[in-house]
Amino acid sequence: MMYWLYEFREWLTAHQWISDDAALYKILNLFKYHTFRAGGAALTAFALSLMYGERLIRKLISLKIGQPIRTAEEVHKLHELHGKKAGTPTMGGILILSAIVISTLLWAKWDNIMVWTVLFTTIGLGALGFRDDYLKISKKNSKGVSARTKLVWQTSVALVAGLLFAYAVPGDENGTTLRALYIPFVKNAVISDMGIFAVGLFALIIVGASNAVNLTDGLDGLATGCSITTSLAYAAFGYICGNAKYSDYLGVAHNSLANELPILAMAMAGACLGFLWFNAHPAKMFMGDTGSLALGGCIASLAIGCKQEIVLALVGGVFVMEAMSVILQVWSFKKRGKRIFRMAPIHHHFELGGWHENQVIVRFWVLSLLFAMLGLATLKLR
Numbered sequence: 001m002m003y004w005l006y007e008f009r010e011w012l013t014a015h016q017w018i019s020d021d022a023a024l025y026k027i028l029n030l031f032k033y034h035t036f037r038a039g040g041a042a043l044t045a046f047a048l049s050l051m052y053g054e055r056l057i058r059k060l061i062s063l064k065i066g067q068p069i070r071t072a073e074e075v076h077k078l079h080e081l082h083g084k085k086a087g088t089p090t091m092g093g094i095l096i097l098s099a100i101v102i103s104t105l106l107w108a109k110w111d112n113i114m115v116w117t118v119l120f121t122t123i124g125l126g127a128l129g130f131r132d133d134y135l136k137i138s139k140k141n142s143k144g145v146s147a148r149t150k151l152v153w154q155t156s157v158a159l160v161a162g163l164l165f166a167y168a169v170p171g172d173e174n175g176t177t178l179r180a181l182y183i184p185f186v187k188n189a190v191i192s193d194m195g196i197f198a199v200g201l202f203a204l205i206i207v208g209a210s211n212a213v214n215l216t217d218g219l220d221g222l223a224t225g226c227s228i229t230t231s232l233a234y235a236a237f238g239y240i241c242g243n244a245k246y247s248d249y250l251g252v253a254h255n256s257l258a259n260e261l262p263i264l265a266m267a268m269a270g271a272c273l274g275f276l277w278f279n280a281h282p283a284k285m286f287m288g289d290t291g292s293l294a295l296g297g298c299i300a301s302l303a304i305g306c307k308q309e310i311v312l313a314l315v316g317g318v319f320v321m322e323a324m325s326v327i328l329q330v331w332s333f334k335k336r337g338k339r340i341f342r343m344a345p346i347h348h349h350f351e352l353g354g355w356h357e358n359q360v361i362v363r364f365w366v367l368s369l370l371f372a373m374l375g376l377a378t379l380k381l382r
Helices: 001-015 023-032 034-062 077-084 093-107 113-139 147-168 197-216 220-241 244-250 255-281 288-305 317-336 346-352 359-379
Strands: none
Touching: 023 034, 023 244, 034 093, 034 255, 093 113, 093 255, 113 147, 113 197, 113 244, 113 255, 113 288, 147 197, 197 220, 197 244, 197 288, 197 359, 220 244, 220 255, 220 288, 220 317, 220 359, 255 288, 317 346, 317 359, 346 359
16 A cells, blocks of 8 residues: 555656655655565554554453463473463464554555465465464363364465465566476576476475474464564565566576565564564463464465575474474384474473573574574575
């Protein structure tokens, strides 16, 4: 919507109501630039999170929407560490999701199919998370939506998004579409057109990322902080991918529609930063699956949109660590009858090893920042 102010300036100029050197002309001209609108989206999302965070907490408390903690019978040691968190308001992801959507609609161009595809994925998975959180709260346990229903919902949203990315998003001036496969350290596309297999790959990435962020959301502010660094990295990737000059210089795929993705990525960063105000240890509010599934879908969609989906394994290294720890733990217990970690996801392994919760969180944030920087470094290694 803010972009319309720039178009309004063009209309005023065409009708000679303002001149090129007028102050209003120069002010309205700012809304043409993606960087300005990305900054505006971040500030808007941050402000919305701060403005409505306390109100949401009070509302959730009044509705008795508290986090159910696993019982001592299920895992006694973890219950000793986290039992005091029982009853903390959850479903705070509503705040993150709302801030992202409102900020994006305010600052991004509405004629960009990529923007709508990322929003569709984010909202679709956020709705699944909302349903999951609601069932956990209403039934007073930690089960929520069944694994089968969850997977079907995630896959359905991911497949629709994959189809939109693969076939609804037009290619660049050279005819290269999002169906091309790029990998780190290689300048040109490894596969110029994956065809229908691209849809499967995109769906796999979206489902995997949403579950990985969901698994990471086990400590106060852990997933929130890691999401901030990841979104900032993809704001940079999106800017480069959408700029013909920079993408050519760095040897990355170019798509002019990707120039709006930094606005969405910065809206996500701002929303998470504002939410962290209330989610930092000791958390006054949890994001729940409403937030974690939505953030995972948003991150994956941003990665696909700027053709850096393979690099996501590096940029989102903490999320990968968390997901792999669960996979390895389950495999080892089934095959060997032994556990690799004290408990999975891996952040609980370090907790049970004697690390204070704050130590785990901050150290994982540091790792997330390093992973994001390494991911950006791949731009020069081609």
